[in-house]
Amino acid sequence: MSAVKEAGFLREAQWREKIFNGGWVNPGGGVNPVREPATNTQLTSTGLADAEDVRIACAAASRAQSDWHALGPRDKALIFRRAADQAEAHFAELALFVARETGGSILKGSHEVREAIVLLHQAAGLLSQGHGLVLPSEAGRLSYARRVPHGVVGVISPFNFPLVLSLRSVAPALAAGNAVVLKPDPQTPVSGGFLIARLFEAAGLPHGLLQVLPGHAEAGEALCLDPQVKMIAFTGSTAAGRKVAEAAGRTLKKVALELGGKNSLIVLADADLELAASNAAWGAWLHQGQICMATGRILAHASIADELTRLLVDKARALTVGNAARGEAHIGPLINERQHARVCQIVEASVAAGARLEVGGPHEGLFYKPSVLSGVRPGMPAFEEEIFGPVACVVPFDDDQEAVELANATEYGLSAAVISPSLGRAMAIGERLHCGLLHINDQTVADECINPFGGRGNSGNGGSVGGPADWDEYTQWQWVTVKDTPPRYPF
Template identity: 85%
Template structure:
């Protein structure tokens, strides 16, 4: 199979060894070969940004932003609608590329493109909403508050769902009148960056308003330090997020952090077990578990834990592992060798500590078979750590109180779920779970790009993005008063 469809919308010749600043330009940081995780094939080659590239991009974005802010809301909205139309026209090509670059299934690639279309239309819709408030004040004085953009927003996005997790920040930030400097993960620079650049380029976004610079830690640090950047929107690991927060905070920037999770699915003894097993399997193994909302713990009442485990083992053994982008399997590869080694180490350490490996384990190359661990308990690596691999960890509990205690026994606080036909009981449990996302009778990866999304503790800094939260994230309030003439004061 050829690496790129060179006659389609995504043509490698446009970005080969280049960055995007409204046009495709040479970089100072060298080149970045991008390999398909399932095959090891070189998909494409982009540039790799360094600190100098970031500084130049921030300067261009800073100069371009005022004119974009001043553009009328209808004109801005039309850019987003055209970009959405382009994504729909080229849907199949974009979905396949996203699947190949991320090691995901075509179902997953299609999902990302569909969500991208929604995000673009939602950004267009933001521009038809009110941008401020009239406030009560003394007679003879007009008092109002209006939302103003931060100026330049830096977006740092991850490899797992790169199109959605980039665009969910890029689109509303642009809609709010900001310019954006986007640093996608260099493992997925097209899905997380250049695909978005192509959509906006052909949709008529003014040059310089969006910059796309794949890069490593040096580029991310430079973005967090640049004085022309007013806000950083980061999605990634908690360890990296802590460094971003330290650097951006030291430079007095607003920071939105969407980080990792160790998410619990609680299955009560009255649950329909085949349905519960389906939910648990989807939450644990979707996209090889490489999702911040993945079901990291399956807390099962002791009376049904063995039966639920057996159902999960049967599901794991029925799933095919292989090149999911070509429809050969439901479970694809992990993103890189480092992550494969990490998953192996967590599973091995947990088994050594007393957990039971019911099925699964490492496969060839970057593949890791859907895995079921039973008898997992606090203190084990599989209980404590975010695995980011296809590992279902079954943890038994004896009472609702113990289930709540086990679910909250983590520094993370992203997603949680409870499955039971007893809605009152399930909701009472859910109300005591420390999480930003709560699902009753669903699994932990349940998500829609139009909802406010955010975690607590080590899962984020309390901010939320998406839907009604976007205006709050990507603008700041300015209070304005107007009088016919200045008053006389006693001084």
């Protein structure tokens, strides 16, 4: 039996065993039971899309797109503002559902809804911006470049921050004049999909422009291969991102990849250690470490590494583990048993290789206590791999050059941070770090949905989403020239 109440904005009766095509319809892929990680009880049940569902959705989205593109910008913007108003009106309900479905705290759920509201208003604002450039040209000819939509954009989103990581592509893609087919992770289909469908449904988005199809790899592959889809925006693991890029490349789609990270926070010897420990703990343990920007390595100068480790141990012991969505604990569960087992394996292998588990470790069910590993060195799994669990890894270094080398000793390149009151020195170190996001005197999870967000290397393919990058991602340039009469050429 599901745990969703039938009152309120999110009523299970709307989506039970369904997918969304502008209305709620039966899928061909069967039923998708959704479990609440903190309680291991069924939270709700949605439909599961198969490849044929995806084909139908892509065709319908393509048919709807041209009329949407022709709609005036003020009329489009009004829909986004209405959707934002709906999110404001039902804020508490939405935040609690996001927290429960993702295993996060109510603080995390509230953050996602707040960011969603900003994303919707930002999408409305895109429509009041200039959509092109007038270019220099010869006398008697008007030459300009305008931004035109791709057509249909496919969005594949993950489980960890599903509302934000879906909507950050869905909203600007729609604002740019595209239709969208969204495949949220089937572990979080409501937060990552149906919640967004409900907001736009209530706001009056024309039928067919947004299709929401929870599904497994079969549905994702079908979306990447469908010829109606001209762009794929994918957020997820690096391994899955490679498969997405390969499949999408067969039809020469544009692909925006936001992938994993092994992010370093460098703490210099002159740092305030209390502040540094607070930053490191937040970056390593927020949402159980299930964030691509999580602080995967805490690089501490050898003279302060022991003291910083002690402060982190104290913080770990002060944090409670349990049902964070109900306000019963600071740290909630990991998303599933496979991820829990993976965290255990990485920590155990690193300890066997010489690291020391200062505090933490497995707890009952899907819970894993906030942990501190000291003495982590290159070659250890905790140094090399993205853990995606609440494990703070302390790595000592002797000088600035070694700190830079350790931070760059990874195939990833998402986020990095440096903490020191010596701003010139910290910024000089930052200039040498291979990353898409850089923070001086902050931790690696510092993020706002209005900034251009993207990584390099195994963290992404160099693109960025968010803020000023959205026009570049979700449109393409078209060059146009206009003359009074055709010229006469020599032929």
